[in-house]
Amino acid sequence: MKKTFLRACMLGLIVIALAGCGNEGVVTADHNDVPEPVDNVPVSEEPVKEVPVVESTVTKKPEVMDVVTDLDYEKIRPDESGEIMIIMYHNLSEKNMTYSRTIDSFKSDLQRLYDMGFSAVSMRDYINGKFDVEAGRTPVVLTFDDGHRTNFNYLETDDGLLIDPDCVVGILDAFYVENPLFGKAAVFYLNAGNPFGQPKYIEQKLLYLHEQGYEIGNHAYNHEDLSEMDADGIQKALGKNVQHFNKLNSDLVMESLALPYGKGPQNEALKIYALNGRYEGFEYNNQTVLRVGWKPYLPVYHMDFSQSGVHRVQSGDADMQLSWWLDEYEKNPQRKFISDGLENRISIPSVHLDRINLDAISDKELFEYTLEDL
Ligand SMILES: [Zn+2]
Numbered sequence: 001m002k003k004t005f006l007r008a009c010m011l012g013l014i015v016i017a018l019a020g021c022g023n024e025g026v027v028t029a030d031h032n033d034v035p036e037p038v039d040n041v042p043v044s045e046e047p048v049k050e051v052p053v054v055e056s057t058v059t060k061k062p063e064v065m066d067v068v069t070d071l072d073y074e075k076i077r078p079d080e081s082g083e084i085m086i087i088m089y090h091n092l093s094e095k096n097m098t099y100s101r102t103i104d105s106f107k108s109d110l111q112r113l114y115d116m117g118f119s120a121v122s123m124r125d126y127i128n129g130k131f132d133v134e135a136g137r138t139p140v141v142l143t144f145d146d147g148h149r150t151n152f153n154y155l156e157t158d159d160g161l162l163i164d165p166d167c168v169v170g171i172l173d174a175f176y177v178e179n180p181l182f183g184k185a186a187v188f189y190l191n192a193g194n195p196f197g198q199p200k201y202i203e204q205k206l207l208y209l210h211e212q213g214y215e216i217g218n219h220a221y222n223h224e225d226l227s228e229m230d231a232d233g234i235q236k237a238l239g240k241n242v243q244h245f246n247k248l249n250s251d252l253v254m255e256s257l258a259l260p261y262g263k264g265p266q267n268e269a270l271k272i273y274a275l276n277g278r279y280e281g282f283e284y285n286n287q288t289v290l291r292v293g294w295k296p297y298l299p300v301y302h303m304d305f306s307q308s309g310v311h312r313v314q315s316g317d318a319d320m321q322l323s324w325w326l327d328e329y330e331k332n333p334q335r336k337f338i339s340d341g342l343e344n345r346i347s348i349p350s351v352h353l354d355r356i357n358l359d360a361i362s363d364k365e366l367f368e369y370t371l372e373d374l
Contacts, residue, residue, distance in 0.1 A: 071340055071342075073369050077371070078136075078340035079334070079336075079347070079348065080337055081298075081299065081302060081348050081352045081356060082334070083297065083336055083337060084140065084298065084299060085140050085313045086141040086143060087143060087313050087315055087322055088143050088145065088290075088293075088314050089142065089145070089168070090145050092106055092150035092151075096316065098316070103166050103171070106171060109315065109323075110171070110175050112326055113140060113182075114181070114182045116329065116330070118137065118182075119133040119140065119182055119183045120141070120172075120182055120184065121139040121140065121141060121183060122141075122213065122215055123143075123215055125139070125185075126139070126300070127255065127256070127288060127300060129299055129361070129364065130364070134181060134339070135339055136338060137338075138336045138337050138338060141185070142186040142187070143186070143189060144189065145219060147188060147191060147197075148196075148197065149196055151167060151169065152196040152205050153198070154205070169209075184213060185214065187215040187256065188216050188217070189216070189258035190241075191220060192222065192240070192244040192245070202248060203248050203249065206245070206249040206252055207249060209252065210249060210252045216245060216254055217255070218242060218254040218258070218284070219241070219260055220237040220241055220257075220260045221237050221240040221244065222237065224237040226259060226260065227265065228266075229265070229270075231273050234265055234270060234273040235273055235277035235278060236279050238257065238274070238277060238279070238284050239277055239283070239284050241254070242254050242279075242282060242284045243280065246282075254286075256289070257274055257289045257290065259290065264308070274286065274308060275308065289310060291309060291311055291312060294314065295311050295325075297312070299337060301346065301362075302355055303354070303356065304355075313325050344364050344365060345365050345367050348369075349368075349369060349370070349371070350368050350369065
């Protein structure tokens with residue numbers, strides 16, 4: 001372990017710390033979180049091979065320094081520029097169909113994701129680009145549209161209300177108990193109508209979601225087709241929905257939008273209203289706007305990220321659906337985002353440094369590393 005680590009250092013472990021993104025020129029690094037310098041590490045018994053130190057390719061001339069970390073970069077090979085899946089589910093039902101998944105299929109999706117190294121993260125974490133997942137694992141966002149009763153169902157029993165163990169929330173709660181490394185997170189995209197199908201319990205359900213770290217997102221007040229609407233119509237559809245749920249639970253904030261029917265505003269001038277707007281003095285701000293399909297997406301600090309057009313992977317077994325993408329990742333695991341396990345650091349192999357939008361890394365430090373065969 002030590003030997004590998006030292007070798008990684010000699011191969012040119014480089015930290016680029018940019019405090020206050022977007023500034024030109026050299027920026028002073030924040031040393032508070034930086035581990036002890038390399039000199040303090042016990043030297044391995046074996047001589048270390050001389051390998052040329054790799055030069056940074058960043059054009060903004062960041063400050064470069066050698067840093068020791070106890071992460072085994074050669075073994076973990078983190079790549080936090082890789083793909084992140086935002087998976088789209090709807091209903092659970094008896095048969096697998098376009099917008100429904102059986103309970104067994106949903107459970108086996110979770111198991112396969114877990115076994116392949118995925119961990120569920122919140123939309124908030126995705127938006128912040130900060131992932132509290134173990135080194136080597138891959139964040140995934142689970143989303144559920146339309147507020148079906150099968151997403152969150154209470155059973156009325158002699159002992160009181162019980163969460164149905166076969167609804168999404170019941171299944172996710174239990175899966176987390178069995179597999180804590182998977183994490184517990186999901187976002188439910190709701191309309192005002194009759195979310196989760198038991199109106200008398202809606203406030204209790206929203207409270208439970210909030211307390212357990214689940215999230216809700218906007219899916220328009222009446223599931224409106226936003227491509228048919230003008231600025232006022234879009235703002236009413238989205239703002240009224242936020243207003244409605246805010247009255248039910250003001251702690252649950254909607255900060256992302258899943259486009260109803262996958263259809264967004266019809267032109268560039270109207271697109272802004274999917275992100276921000278106002279209805280009856282009530283403001284809304286969506287940090288991400290989610291489409292319906294059809295492929296994994298990217299971290300928010302990726303050069304190709306667009307907050308107005310975040311792709312989702314549809315659950316299911318057909319081409320370009322979840323099972324298909326998991327097969328793809330078994331063949332090409334290097335496509336995935338691989339975490340370094342550190343929330344405030346973005347670890348990138350040198351060869352992928354050009355994927356990073358330096359203006360979007362916020363307060364995180366960018367950490368470039370080079371290994372012999374990368
Ligand atoms: Zn919908």
